[in-house]
Amino acid sequence: MKKTSAIKIAGYAGFILTLFFLIYFLRKVDISLTYYWQQSIPLSFSEALQYPGDISGIMGDRFLELLTRPFLGIMGVTLLVVIVFFMLYIIFRRFRGSLVFFPLLLAALIPYIMLFAHYRLPASLIMCITTGLLLATIHSLYSPVNLAVRTGYSFITGIIVYLVAGSAGLLVLVQVMIIQTVLSKKYLGLAAILPVLLIPLLYLPFNLSYTARFAYLGPFLISKYDEIPLILYISLSSPLMLLLVFTLLNYIFSRFAVKHSLMVSGTAILIVLAGLVFATLPCIIKEERNVLKIFQAAFRNDGETVVKFAKKQLFIDRMLQFEINRALYQNRCLLDSLFHYPQQFGEKGLFLEDNITSRVSLHISNFYYDLGFANEARHWSTEAQMVLSRHPVVLKHLVMTYIAIGNNETALKYLHVLSGSWLYRDWCDRVNEMIESNTTLNDQAIRSFVINNPRIDYFSETKNPTKKIMIFYGSNPDNNMAFEFIMASYLLQHQIGNVLIHLQDFRKFGYDKLPRAVEEAMLIYIARSKESKPSLAGYSISQNTVEEFRDFSRLLSGTANKTEGMRKVSKYKNTYWYYVWFTSPYASK
Amino acid sequence: MKMIKRKLPWKLFALFALPLVVSCNPSTGKVKQTDESLQIYPDYTSVAIPPNIAPMNFMVRNNGRAFIAEISNSQNRRIIIRDRKGIIQIPIHKWRKLLEEDKGGILTISVFRKTRGNQWERFAAVKNEIAKEKIDPYIAFRKIPASNILWNIMGIYQRCLENFKQYPIMVNTLTEKNCMNCHSFNAGDPEQMVFHMRAVHAGTFVMNRDNIQFVDTKSDHTRSAGVYPSWHPNGELIAFSANMINQGFHARMGKIDFVVDKYSDIVLYDVKANSITRPAALASEKLENLPSWSIDGTKLYYISADKIADSLSYELILYNLMSIGFDERTRKFGDSDTLINAKHFGKSISFPRESPTHAIISFIGLNYGYFSIYNNEADVYFYNTETKEITRPPVNSEFTESYPSWSTNGSWLMFVSKRDDGILSEVWFSHIDKNGNAGKPFVMPQRHPDFYEHYLYNYNRPEFITGKVRMNPRKVYAYVKKGAVPSVFNEAESLDISSGATILTGKTEDVFYHHN
DSSP, X not given: OHHHHHHHHHXXXXXXXXXXXXXXXXXXXXXXXXXXXXOOOOOOHHHHTTSTTHHHHHHHHHHHHHTTSXXXXXXXXXXXXXHHHHHHHHHTGGGTTSTTHHHHHHHHHHHHHHGGGOTTSOHHHHHHHHHHHHHHHHHHTOOOSSHHHHHHHHXXXXXXXXXXXXXXXXXXXXXXXXXXXXXXXXXXXXXXHHHHHTHHHHHGGGOTTOOHHHHHHGGGOOOTTOOOOHHHHHHXXXXXXXXXXXXXXXXXXXXXXOSOHHHHHHHHHHHHHHHHHHHHGGGSOHHHHHHHHHHHHHHTTOHHHHHHHHTTOSOOOHHHHHHHHHHHHHTTOHHHHGGGSOOTTGGGGTOOTTSOOHHHHHHHHHHHHHHTOHHHHHHHHHHHTTTOTTOHHHHHHHHHHHHHHTOHHHHHHHHHHHTTSTTSHHHHHHHHHHHHTTOGGGSHHHHHHHHTSOSSOOEEOTTOHHHHHHXXXXXXXXXXXXXXXXXXXXXXXXXXXXXXXXXXXXXXXTOSXXXXXXXXXXXXXXXXXXXXXXXXTTOOOOHHHHHHHHHHHHHHTTOOSHHHHHHHTGGGTTSHHHIIIIISTTSOO | OHHHHHHHHHHHHHHHHHHHHHHHSOOGGGOEEOSSOOOEESOOSSOEEOTTOOOOOXXXXXXXXXXXXXXXXXXXXXXXXXXXXXXXXXXXXXXXXXXXXXTTSEEEEEEEEEOTTSOEEEOOOEEEEEOSSOOOSEEEEEEEESOSSOOOSOEEEEEESSSSOEEEEEEGGGTTTOEEEEEEEETTEEEEEEEEEESTTOEXXXXXXXXXXXXXXOOTTSSSSOOSEEEOTTSSEEEEEEEEEEEEEESSTTOOEEEEEEEEEEEEEETTTTEEEOOGGGSSSSEEEEEEEOTTSSEEEEEEEOOOOTTXXXXXXXXXXXXXXXXXXXXEEEEEEEEXXXXXXXXXXXXXXXXXXSSEEEEEEESSSSOGGGOTTOEEEEEETTTOOEEOOTTOOSSOEEEEEEOTTSOEEEEEEOTTTXXXXXEEEEEBOTTSOBOOOEEOOOSSTTHHHHOOEEEXXXXXXXXXXXXXXXXXXXXXXXXXXEOEEOGGGOOOOOSSTTSOOSSOOSOSEEEO
């Protein structure tokens, strides 16, 4: 008795230590990034009844909302882990007296905990597994002796599980049924599983747009933006794997009398805890975390955080470069610090419109929102809605742009959908009040849209964003963001002459001296042009910049090839000169 | 003694419970009428409704602590529904009886509300007319979100108007999320259907009763596959437009999108022979588009505009309403006739459709172009083919109306309207009396009255059908996955080409649509 109690205490102590580690792990993961990636306004309950597993989808969306608050998010995940632990405890209660009971239960939690490090694993799928396990556990509490009754009981449970948790939940139920049958040694009970496996097929007449593949694979058929890591399949099959391991280890320990059972159990728990640490921490992909932090900060218009995390980033793709450039503008140093980054995409790192997807459209919409270009912000939010139809940022943009356009009815429609999330209710109430009291022009964003509305209509060319913004700037000559991005685009396209033409506009925008990248560009222009002293609209180039250009030119002259040249002038890799000669997509090969 | 003991508790219960029950419901004599007007959503007041329509569920938008709705007909049959929030969902069987026994009668909606002072008061009753003429039991439509360039999940569905059931005819989740559009039926016959697929599994699905084909109507002689279709009443021919469509996005607030054809012509597709003919009369330098056969099949209505230079404003593109005679036996066209000159009318014409019973062609009038769905000023108009008079029926709103069509008995006009939220198109119906006058329109009923408040999809190109289409996505896919059979181009019957979308190009365009 004393030994049994001691083993229990050790087991629960191991569980509590697991929970402490879980809190630490979740803080390292930063689970708010999962919300950032997957955020969506939950469906109403009636809408969720349309497809199997959508109820778990609503739970997943609500769970994601919890993740925005650090404390609540961590507590929410901890609660899920506790529920899973006790569900497994109930399912495997027959092994309670075994030495390996607690170690194995704790080991089964490891793949489940690892799931939370995967930001792009749909939360709905995690919920499908959890609710499937919960319903399967409830199912396991009652076990009819009569096979026909048990079959009927299992079939009804299976229907409920399939509707609530989809085929993922059904898979968990089937495993639990197998476990029950094996543990009870009434193998005829396996026949009760067959009708359960047919439930997805029986669903087909109720949904004519489903094929057998959808019916069986439903929640596993995800969008191209998401991912299903291998660890999910391991987590999904935990109950059966646990059964195998329990059976094997019990066989081993039963053959050899174990004198020091507490020591064995305690050691096993420690090994599992060590396994927890060494398995979970490496599954945090730091690069991905960093990227998501950058995007999350970008959507909060927190330029400083974007730049801070961008400095840690080893590889910058086009969308990252786009957000870094946006952040540089927010930090008022776009034309100073533009070439502190490789800018290997040229002007395509400023504008993303030649490679459109819904997720890219979301970023593009953000850009035009900042610019004050209402119709473009609205247009790209509409394109983003194609896949991200209930994305809060998309809906917010649509609300505000339609208010600016004067379509309050449309704004109210999207506001109504957005208010389905408790995170946005206050914002929605505020906007509603603004509409009702006719004070929408008090809002800065709406005022900006109205002020920047192009005076003359034209067609916005998606294939030539520079031209589009040029025309927009022509209508809004006081729009600083348009000006700076046009200048940046010219620099990136090596169109230094076009920058020269606009030098006097820098004064209009309050520049006492030319931005660094523009100074560097002017030196290239002077070096290449036949003019001895071209007009720089009253600006002069700082002596330091001139000296550095001379040094750059001296180092570069006489180099045999590009590689040697890059090595020689590597100290100037943050300059426009380095970009033009080496990293630009227009640089000669 | 025992019996008394058993009965007494029930009597006591009744004694205490009865006053409670009575006090929860208003009694007619004690209810005063409020001056406040009843606000229900959707607006199902003062409309004529078909006797076979699904329950017109609504919600009460006035403030109140509880609501009772009493729906009654002229025969004094009543349905009473109680709800705290004013969400009135009418039981379908009771509703059907109510309407069926009182065709031509009056449907009265009386709403009572409980005020904060726990008093019941009554709103002034609203009356609707129960028409004698039924509406076609189904419509088919494409379900798409509001977008211009990208697409994701979409499908063609059929919705029963007598209840709320909706079934997919085809969904693109089976075909790698390709695009599908332009579904059309021959006079509402669910056994004669056509629709297109684009991008992956490109082709046209043609169902002509038991003859089902998946064909590729694109050829070396046309710049595009068939686009906007119209079945000839004989079921043997389909008129398609062949278009090169461009799209542009307005920069200035107030307008969204503009669609213009660089080229367009009309071709004839022979369903049995799987062949395409290019009639010279419909393949000129002009932009011929949106074919629509007359009910008797002796005429083809279409729209036509002069092509303008790229340097000129798109607002100069005005489409006339045209008519051209057709000999079914020889399959020859006569001379075309301008029914409405857009310059004289002051509007461009789009989506002509002849009524089956009235001498009326419904169409959309808009300021320019033909792609009316993005134009707020687009409205439904009627053209009387006997008097040549153009009227604007009282079915329009300040937002877009588009795609008018007629039920097979000519008594119901269906169109899409964006009046609810300005962005998403909903299906609206209006009763047309024997003189061709349109009644106040009403929106297609839904099971949940707040459906349109959170629905984020368009009802695109709704078409009446007289019964349920027997195809479902799995059956359609079985044909599609075999691949499209190329259509033959009937050069012998295609005469005197001048120019246009169907000139011999020597190469086929892979894409018939561009966006700027």
